[in-house]
Amino acid sequence: MSLRAEIHAFSSWSSVKLSPVMTTDNILHSITQGNTMKIFLESVTGECPKRLGSLDGLTESQKVTRSEWFISALKNKEKIPPMLRVNLEMFAKGSKTHVLTVLWQLVCNDIKSMWKFSRVMQSNNDIIVLAEPFVLGPHTIYRSDEISLFHLDKDGMSITRKLKKKSTYSYSQYLKRMITSQLESTGEPGCQDIIQSWDDLLNNRIWCGLINSFLPGTFTTEVLLNDRWSINLALKVATKMFKINCLVDSEDLSQGDSSAISAFLTWFFLCGFQLRQAMAVVRRMTYLQEKITDLKKKYSAWQDSQDSTKLEVCDIIKRKELETSMESTEKEIDWLSRVYDIEACTIWKEEALEEQEKVRRVITQKMKDRFDIITLTRYLIFIDQPFKALVQSLYRPRQSDPDPLILYQSGIILHYMQF
Structure with a gap:
């Protein structure tokens, strides 16, 4: 378990709640500074006591009082269990144990809400996806939360998921099922049924497949090595596409505990589902x-x-x-x-497509730096039919590709000209 991973994961998730007013790099410090507590409470409950203002310049005793108002408001709105015991003095000091205990309860609420919407958001039918605004995301892309009865017919209603009262699934298991079903919806090769533990998240195919599920064609997993560079690139691209702060990297994925990984995945799906809807x-x-x-x-x-x-x-x-x-x-x-x-x-879509083009250029340049380039033509070399079929299967040209580069598994990039 890594403190760094916990801070990065919960701070990234907190940035969704604080958006668009502010972001945070360390929620343990910022929760008792400025208007963070007020903005957070308004985002989670929809309202905030007028007396809960900025915490700057307050004494420790006054911060304890504001922390009590904060916790009481969450309990009154049933956002955290009423019997949850929180040491207010330690919470006001930004204690990791006490602050993250409260935040974890809020993350669990988001996981339950995402599970309800996940099958809707994974639908290939835009009518179903748009039937109800996904208001949990970081951006305001909706004007009202009016549900379209015109859209929600019997088939639309039956596609939503429910948490069974006597379910034996943990919140981590719900997230793993969401990842699996999200990857299955893309048809990405080699990505199905591989989420058995959080260690599997160190496979770059998972992150490339998840990003492709929200913006198809961003990554071609066949040309990327399964290393930290590829994972960090995917996470960096997700941050830019979602337009929300994220601090998690491959090191955090390898060292974080279950709650930290769950908080980060909650960040990912909250942003991803809203991009899908946009x-x-x-x-x-x-x-x-x-x-x-x-x-x-x-x-x-x-x-x-x-x-x-x-x-x-x-x-x-x-x-x-x-x-x-x-x-x-x-x-x-x-x-x-x-x-x-x-x-x-429309603006969000255009910005996401721009980031998609940028990452393709980054990958192309990385391939040029990593491998030798040999140009082959039909007049210079004889290529047998099996090798020709391999190259053709790997080459999937797009209009936006700067060069038709093919990664051959022996470490050679081929300029595919004409066979």
């Missing part, structure tokens, strides 16, 4: 706008081709279908615009 907002709005434009063109063309005095039954039915489709599409556009901040979602 991407779905932009994708769905684009689709609906294209659809309504197409329907209006069809309706206008139909009106120009018909004589309103000589409509037959089939013509009336077709007109009704077009009108109904336009009405339902406009209704959904209105709901999306009313519930979600379309501009904020």
